[in-house]
Every structure is written in C-alpha cells, then in structure tokens.
Amino acid sequence: MSFIPCDTSMIALVDCNDFYASCERVFDPRLIGRPVGVLSNNDGCIIARSAELKAMNIEMGTPLFQIQALERKGCIALRSSNYALYGDLSARVMQILDEFSPGVERYSIDEAFLDLAGMQSPEEICRQIVHKVPVYTGIPVSVGAAPSKTLAKVASHLAKKQAGRKGICVFHSANDPELINWLNTLAIEHIWGIGKRLGRKLRQHGIETALQLREADHNWLKRHFSVPVKRTAMELNGTNCLTLDDTPDPRQNIMCSRSFQKATNSLTDLKEAIRFHAQTACQKLRKQNGLAQAILVSVRTNSHRFEPQHKEARAWALPVASDDSALIIRYAQEQLEQIWQPGFRYRKAGVMLLDIIPWRPMQLGLFEHQQKEKKDQEHKRRNLMHTLDKLNDRIGRDAIGFGLSREQADWKMKMAYRSPRYTTCWNEIPVVKAN
C-alpha cells in the first residue's frame, strides 16, 4: 500500500481572465483591446468587464443607463449576456484541462481545480496550461497552485494581480515567505469562504487578516464560529481538507426561472413563460438521465415596488416519474392556474423539477394488454424527446419545442446587446470571408 503524506498535495486553480468579456472577443476580434462590458439578464447592469473597462473605473453592478452614453459615443462596447456561448467555450476550456490531470473539478463556468499531486513540476504544467488554453480556445487563463484549494485561490489572485508573474503563481509550501507576507495583508473577508457576515464577526474578535485566522486556535474557531471556518483556517495552513470533487452527483433538483423584462398579469403570458421554463428544465433532466417525481411552479411580483405583492410556489407530485416535456408542461400550467391571481403585476416565474431519480423504464401495470400499450406509448414518447433534444443540440437551443412564444412577449428577457450564438446556432455561426 502506498502512502502519500498530506504535505505533498498540490492543487491548481485555473481561472479564465474576464471570462464573459473574453468569450465575446473570441468571435468578434474588433473588441480586442477595447473596453468591453457584459450585462446581466434584462440588460440591467454590468456583470463582467474587460481589463480596459476595469481601468475606466466602471464598477461591477453599474446600471446600464449610467454608461449608455459612453456606448453610444463608441467609447465602450456592451453585450447582453449570452450563456449559450459562454457555456460552450467553457466546455472547450475544460476539455483541454482534462489533458493535464486525471482529477479536474469544474468549479464554475470559468474556474477549475486540478489535482497536481505527485507531478514532477507544477510550474511547468501551469506554464503549459497558460500557453495552450488560449491557443486552442482564444480564452486567456491564469493559474495559481498551492497545497490546498484555499491557498490555490490566494495564489491565483496573485497570478492575476502581479504582472511580473505572467499569469502563474505556485507555492509549494504554506510556509513560503512570500505567501506569508501576502496572507498578512489579505483582509479577512477576502478569503474564499469568508463572506461579509463572518468577516464582521471575526473582526469583532480581533481577527482581521488571513494570517491571523490561520494562527488562531482551531478548536476555538470551531466553537465560536463553525466547522467551515475551522477548515478554512486549516486550509490556510496548507492542510488540504476540502476534497476535490471531480465526479459530482447528478442534480436532485433542476430549477429554471427568470424575471421578465416587463411585469405582467396576463395568464397567457405566464403560461408561456412556464411552458418555456418547463421545457428547458426537462431538457436538462433528460441530459442527466433523470426522471422527476414532482414539480414546483412559482410566481412572484416585484418586491422592490410599492404595489400589491403576491409570491407563491406550490409543489405537486407527478402521477409517474417522468422526463416527458409535454406531460410536465401540462402539469406545470395546471398548477400555475391554481396559484395565479388577478390584480398582481408578476415579475418572475419559474419551474423546479424535484425528487429526481435515475432513469428507469416505466413501471408495468397489472394487465398484460395494458402493459404492451403503455410500453409502446412510452417508447414513442422517448423517441420524440430524443429527437427533439438532438435537433436542439444541433440547430440551437429552443429551435424546436412545444408551442410557440410570441417574439416580443413581456415575459421574455431584454437582450438589446446580444451577440450572435456563434457556436450553438446554425443561423448565427461566423462567416469567414477570404479574397
């Protein structure tokens, strides 16, 4: 039996630089070198910025109206968020990372943890990653590596922040003097896992920096705070106590919800929205080979307004575990009619699929002739769904589905600055012209 001592652990965090803005640049090179901002759903505010936009001191969360004049003058470029594009490019990046380690945890759309334990030269691997990913995908990345996830986060921060590092920062030991120096200046609430509230509470006890946290008594931390805070302190000490989750369990719930561009009371509008979300949720469900046993439909008004409020969500068990879009849409719409009330301006609607179990053939009834009929029916349904999913995968999501939504419905998102779905929609793939 081989024994690998803990202090040989080495975790790398690969982080895409300004991911959404970089994605927009991949297919629109005119944006290279320009300040680029990506907007939230409904074009509300800035949620991602290129380096040039950051340099203009345009902060995260800046409302669109404050920068619209700059956009019109051509000083900055804006894009509505295009998650089909970002998801696709993310998958390409992750695919390349898989070549560098057998243990890759897709932590978020633009970040992954890699297990580099036992590899000869983490620096060399990081260098190759930082070189290869942009060459193959057009997305620049930086890498931080250290003995624990929390320290890898710290390293990744430095990799980005300090220009001389060229996007790479490796700490072999938690006792690296440079690392200790940095931890000494790192404010407590900037540590991964310590948010605003915990930060405030820790400060009340005199703990203000990352270094102070890691030197605090761990049992005291566990008693006065929580197990996670204690674990964060251990991680800062270089003890790798957060596992690398490279094979996450399939979802037990799938939720799809969106706020509308304009509030609406129309039941027709809401039914359309619910149908749309139920359909998207079912696509995700089938992709993970699951069956839902219950659904939940929710609607709510805009709580930021001084007007009559109504917020309701109701769950309903399905008669049989199902992944059938038509059936689930029907149930979801029936439920919507139960909770919808006249006189409210609804701002958001959603569908959640609950109690998801792995797919299995339908349970059989008591009588044989019924069995055969039901089996045939189920078979046909599955074929239909399969065909739908394949077409939507190939032609572009929402290319084909149940029912039609009106192009300009209130419940739809506002996406005035949307870029083409370069990678997921045949009508919008880029055209290369050559003379």
Place this chain on the structure above:
DNA sequence: TGGGGTCCT
C-alpha cells in the same frame, strides 16, 4: 445584479 448552486445548522 440576478440566476443558479453548495454546505451547515
């Protein structure tokens, strides 16, 4: 800023 998640209590 808002639509997803996770984990812990």
Place this chain on the structure above:
DNA sequence: AGGACCC
C-alpha cells in the same frame, strides 16, 4: 427550512 457563501 433557512442562512451564509460562492460564481
């Protein structure tokens, strides 16, 4: 179930 945290 709700809180806290994450991206």
